Amino acid sequence: MIQPIRIAEKLSAFSDHWNPRVIAELNGQHVKLAKFQGEFVWHDHANEDELFLVLKGRFRMEFRDGAVEVGEGEMIVVPRGVEHRPVAEQEVHVMLFEPASTRHTGDAVDDRTVTEYEWI
Amino acid sequence: MIQPIRIAEKLSAFSDHWNPRVIAELNGQHVKLAKFQGEFVWHDHANEDELFLVLKGRFRMEFRDGAVEVGEGEMIVVPRGVEHRPVAEQEVHVMLFEPASTRHTGDAVDDRTVTEYEWI
Numbered sequence: 001m002i003q004p005i006r007i008a009e010k011l012s013a014f015s016d017h018w019n020p021r022v023i024a025e026l027n028g029q030h031v032k033l034a035k036f037q038g039e040f041v042w043h044d045h046a047n048e049d050e051l052f053l054v055l056k057g058r059f060r061m062e063f064r065d066g067a068v069e070v071g072e073g074e075m076i077v078v079p080r081g082v083e084h085r086p087v088a089e090q091e092v093h094v095m096l097f098e099p100a101s102t103r104h105t106g107d108a109v110d111d112r113t114v115t116e117y118e119w120i
Numbered sequence: 121m122i123q124p125i126r127i128a129e130k131l132s133a134f135s136d137h138w139n140p141r142v143i144a145e146l147n148g149q150h151v152k153l154a155k156f157q158g159e160f161v162w163h164d165h166a167n168e169d170e171l172f173l174v175l176k177g178r179f180r181m182e183f184r185d186g187a188v189e190v191g192e193g194e195m196i197v198v199p200r201g202v203e204h205r206p207v208a209e210q211e212v213h214v215m216l217f218e219p220a221s222t223r224h225t226g227d228a229v230d231d232r233t234v235t236e237y238e239w240i
Binding site for chain 1 (some may be wrong): 121122123124125126127128144146147149151168169170171181183185186188189190191193194195196197198199202217218219
């Protein structure tokens with residue numbers, strides 16, 4: 001029997017920042033959960049649009065020409081090719097929806113770059 | 121500037137049941153919002169997996185071999201080809217992720233079938 005996925009339970013399974021976990025795959029897309037705090041690296045994704053849905057807290061999505069705040073119950077779609085940098089003053093819990101091929105730091109690589117995403 | 125999408129605001133824009141609205145498109149996928157109440161039609165999608173994320177309330181997803189309850193903060197992925205029928209005793213608010221090609225009643229057609237989804 002297909003079972004529901006409890007998001008709060010999945011979020012409680014990890015506490016590190018900038019390390020998305022996969023909770024579902026469908027149509028070649030991954031649904032991931034992540035916790036952000038601090039400043040991420042500037043990057044873009046040449047071939048992937050990326051959705052960020054805030055489950056708890058808020059963060060600022062910086063673009064080269066400005067920034068927007070994304071709060072709880074809000075989401076933002078960053079189109080492919082658009083440079084962006086998420087910044088969270090305080091911890092924020094985020095759901096990501098993007099192609100399974102997506103590397104979270106895009107073409108940039110830093111010590112937080114993950115190449116194989118863990119399923120939880 | 122890319123703007124965040126406020127889910128509560130989008131949900132307040134419609135009140136009818138079983139009539140999903142599109143709020144975003146990325147990577148050939150649609151993000152939709154819907155309100156369910158009552159029993160939907162049995163159907164499957166030959167080529168599309170479908171994700172249901174409960175934003176408010178709860179519903180029962182019936183399969184031919186049983187049923188599961190999906191509550192607030194939970195989600196369920198129905199793989200392509202699996203017959204299913206959502207049933208909501210009380211109104212439930214749901215976010216859907218699925219290919220833009222998906223018809224919500226699958227191969228079944230009833231008087232609720234929508235062929236062109238409205239963007240809100």
